[in-house]
Amino acid sequence: MHINLTGHHIEVTDALKSxxxxxxxxxARHFDHVINAHVILSVEKIEQKAEARLHVNGSTLFADAVHEDLYAAIDGLVDKLDRQILRYKEKRHNHRSSAVKAAE
Known part of the structure; x- marks a missing residue:
């Protein structure tokens, strides 16, 4: 997976990148068909915001999280994306299994 990391009003340090x-x-452990990810980290006064757009086969997943701590915002973002990926995987699996049943 290729990750493109951008910072708005914040310098993206090596620690943030890692x-x-x-x-x-x-x-990537849950779903290895992610083509690329575009992550934007931004700061607006007190709020730290992390947002990401994942490009997967035939779809785009988007999530954002806002918190006072940037690391906590990144954690919330990854949790949201993880749930979305699991839901996307389940939809793909259910769609395939219903197509196989229809063909029989």
């Missing part, structure tokens, strides 16, 4: 890479490895 933290995002480690967290997104969890997503």
């Amino acid at each position: 933290y995002v890479d480690n967290k997104f490895e969890r997503l």
Whole structure:
């Protein structure tokens, strides 16, 4: 998975980059058909925001999270994306199994 990391009003440090890479490895463990991910980290006064857009086969998943701590926002973002990926995987599996039953 190719991760494109961008910062708005924040400098993307090596620590942030490695933290995002480690967290997104969890997503790759569940679903390895992610083509690329675009992650945007931004700061607006007190709020730290993390948002991501994942491109998978035939679909795009989007999630964002806002928290006072940027690392907590990244954790929330990955949790949301993880749930979306599992739901997407289940939809694909159910669609395939219903097509096989219809063919029989």
